[in-house]
Amino acid sequence: xxxxxxxxxxxxxxxxxxxxxxxxxxxxxxxxxxxxxxxxxxxxxxxxxxxxxxxxxxxxxxxxxxxxxxxxxxxxxxxxxxxxxxxxxxxxxxxxxxxxxxxxxxxxxxxxxxxxxxxxxxxxxxxxxxxxxxxxxxxxxxxxxxxxxxxxxxxxxxxxxxxxxxxxxxxxxxxxxxxxxxxxxxxxxxxxxxxxxxxxxxxxxxxxxxxxxxxxxxxxxxxxxxxxxxxxxxxxxxxxxxxxxxxxxxxxxxxxxxxxxxxxxxxxxxxxxxxxxxxxxxxxxxxxxxxxxxxxxxxxxxxxxxxxxxxxxxxxxxxxxxxxxxxxxxxxxxxxxxxxxxxxxxxxxxxxxxxxxxxxxxxxxxxxxxxxxxxxxxxxxxxxxxxxxxxxxxxxxxxxxxxxxxxxxxxxxxxxxxxxxxxxxxxxxxxxxxxxxxxxxxxxxxxxxxxxxxxxxxxxxxxxx
Ligand SMILES: Nc1nc2c(ncn2[C@@H]2O[C@H](COP(=O)(O)OP(=O)(O)OP(=O)(O)O)[C@@H](O)[C@H]2O)c(=O)[nH]1
Numbered sequence: 001x002x003x004x005x006x007x008x009x010x011x012x013x014x015x016x017x018x019x020x021x022x023x024x025x026x027x028x029x030x031x032x033x034x035x036x037x038x039x040x041x042x043x044x045x046x047x048x049x050x051x052x053x054x055x056x057x058x059x060x061x062x063x064x065x066x067x068x069x070x071x072x073x074x075x076x077x078x079x080x081x082x083x084x085x086x087x088x089x090x091x092x093x094x095x096x097x098x099x100x101x102x103x104x105x106x107x108x109x110x111x112x113x114x115x116x117x118x119x120x121x122x123x124x125x126x127x128x129x130x131x132x133x134x135x136x137x138x139x140x141x142x143x144x145x146x147x148x149x150x151x152x153x154x155x156x157x158x159x160x161x162x163x164x165x166x167x168x169x170x171x172x173x174x175x176x177x178x179x180x181x182x183x184x185x186x187x188x189x190x191x192x193x194x195x196x197x198x199x200x201x202x203x204x205x206x207x208x209x210x211x212x213x214x215x216x217x218x219x220x221x222x223x224x225x226x227x228x229x230x231x232x233x234x235x236x237x238x239x240x241x242x243x244x245x246x247x248x249x250x251x252x253x254x255x256x257x258x259x260x261x262x263x264x265x266x267x268x269x270x271x272x273x274x275x276x277x278x279x280x281x282x283x284x285x286x287x288x289x290x291x292x293x294x295x296x297x298x299x300x301x302x303x304x305x306x307x308x309x310x311x312x313x314x315x316x317x318x319x320x321x322x323x324x325x326x327x328x329x330x331x332x333x334x335x336x337x338x339x340x341x342x343x344x345x346x347x348x349x350x351x352x353x354x355x356x357x358x359x360x361x362x363x364x365x366x367x368x369x370x371x372x373x374x375x376x377x378x379x380x381x382x383x384x385x386x387x388x389x390x391x392x393x394x395x396x397x398x399x400x401x402x403x404x405x406x407x408x409x410x411x412x413x414x415x416x417x418x419x420x421x422x423x424x425x426x427x428x429x430x431x432x433x434x435x436x437x438x439x440x441x442x443x444x445x446x447x448x449x450x451x452x453x454x455x456x457x458x459x460x461x462x463x464x465x
Contacts, residue, residue: 020221021212028209032078035202039071042195046121054195061134061193065120066104070145071199073097077152078206091156097149104142138191144173144200151207160214167207168216174200179242183249225286229279237275241268304380306358307365312387315379319389319439322375326391326433335433336398338388339446340368340405343425343458345384352417360414360424367408371401387443395432395463402428402461410459425459432464 042063045053055062077093100118119125128135147170154163177197180188189197208217220230248264302314310318319337326335342364349357361384368378368386377389390398409426418424429450431442445464453462 018213020223021218024209024212024217024221028206028212029079029081031202031206031209032075032081034075035199035206036072036075036079038202039068039075039199042068043072043120046124049124055133055135055193056195061136061138061189061191061196062128063193063195063199064135064137064141065125066100066118066137067141067145067196067199069118069120070097070100070149071196071203073100074145074148074152074203075206078203078210081152081155081210087156090152094149094152094156097145098153101142101146101149104137105139105146108139108142134191134193136191140173140177140190140192141196141200144170144204148203148207155207155211160211164208164211164215164217167204167211171201171204171208174198174204179245182242183246185249225283229282233275233279237272240271244268244271307362307380309365309369309386310377310379312379312381315377315381315387315389316439318377322377322389322391323433323439323442333392333394335442336388336390336393337431337433337439337442337446338390338398338402338405339381339429339443339450340386340388341427341450341454342384342409343427343454348417348424351421356414356417360417363412363414364409364424364426367412368405370408371405387446398430398432399461399463402430406459406461427453427458428461429453430461430463 042054043065045051046065046068051058051062054065054068073093074097077090077097080090080093103118116122125135147166151163151166151170154160154166174192174197177189177192178201180186181194181197192200211217212221220227220234222228222230244264244267302310304311323335342360345357345360348360361380364384365380365386368388371388372378373390375391379387381387390401393401405428406426410423412418412424414424427450429446429448429452431445431449433442449462449464453460456462
């Protein structure tokens, strides 16, 4: 059950949601800081000639100083995002990253490398290349960093959803690279070092994290059922195909049976279908419970708690619907409203207490219910006052029903009351709808008739003039 937060007045799920997105945003900034520091450690590797710091695996590609530089810019940009007075500085960091990435990207197409102006430790890189070692800022890395820099710019200009979309797109690149390292497929990562891949994952996740109160990230972090299902789907939907893929690639390497790839495709499709079905089952279970609660709430909002008869609101709604429908009928018959009020009810409370009064009301309601046919309605208007809506009746039929009600109430036996004080009686006021669709008006006419009936000595039926 949800509880209202004492200070903010928010439900506890909403408080949880806000706290979680604040926490994730904070984590995003810390990831940015950690990545920037790691980028600096990489540059320190170049400065002090410690190769391990920029090439942790000796036989694999290195993280180029230009990559490390952009990583530092974006990492610090992440750390200062959202802080007061820092927008101008983070704007500068994003623009600087974009300029470096665009000039470097241009070098892939125009051969001349403008980005060399930004290059640090050129001699170390040159030496590496001379020795046949891989040390360059590849197309993948450049594209990933450019997408992230634009995402940062969009975030600064309050376009968090687009920023999220770009960082999610950028995430594809290091994920492919990671998969390459995991599967041992060099073409998957190319010139992207494991270190640059890690920087990429951190920066993409950090950028996604700072947009935690928007779009898809917000939906995934939601404490409600949709968020819970999405989290499970993301973890399973990513890792299960990844593991199956690993097994398939191993099998393909050890045999030349291409049918293994077919099995891979089918098993992934099957798995996705299974994931969707399981989430639909969970969603349906939760939604089914919600629908039941909603129905029960709706019913209780329409029902009188003591007598379990419909309440005034329900009566007014249904009777209005019936009157509108009747107006379009060409039948000679008409609708009627009866107001029924127990005579001297106060005396029951005064002599035998409220509990006895309640008992009488419950018994009385049961009797009233017996007179309700198809298309008719009865309700407890309030106190000891009840109302009927009868459809398609003539005046003599109505008179007969009203007198039967009087008689049934008089015949009602309430142990320890009617045997001591005698019968309980009731007064009835009756009004015809007369082609009126305003139920308030008909009810008022019935009330006048009821008043007349009380004034005339009670225990009788009076018709509105
Ligand atoms: N036990 C009980 N009493 C109720 C309830 N709702 C209203 N009453 C009481 O019903 C009594 C109605 O009294 P009056 O309006 O004077 O009506 P009456 O005594 O029936 O007199 P007439 O209608 O003129 O015949 C009041 O004493 C209310 O407190 C209820 O849910 N339970």
